[in-house]
Amino acid sequence: MAQQPIELILTRQWASYLVVPVWVMGENGHLVYYNEPAEAVLGRRFDEAGEMLAEELATIFQTTSEDGSRLDSESLPINIALLERRPAHLRLRIRGLDGEWRLVDASAFPIEGQGGRHLGAVAIFWEAEPGGVG
8 A cells, every 4th residue: 555644654653552442544445554452353463454445344344233233334433534524433333354243332533634634534442331331
């Protein structure tokens, strides 16, 4: 993939230090990085999965609403942050690359560089307890 803006490189570095799962997407919707805590939820090490094109993501990581019903990709917090450039939160189910379904709370926010350049979005997520607050 192409060289990333310095702000995304620094965001990736920042995410690598956090103990909560973090997912970073570039402005084109490509997966740039997810950190080690996210690997347990997503079912595969980032080193094995690598950067992914936006078109691949929906087929690789399946998501549903909390009750298991269909969820449009436009409803995902990361896509709201990416496309509408605003923060978003949602409880949803995700099927990791290990085939396991997990209930997660996900919050996402857009990333802007100097001069208001839109650079992508970050999602922070964690496994949720069914019926719990998160």
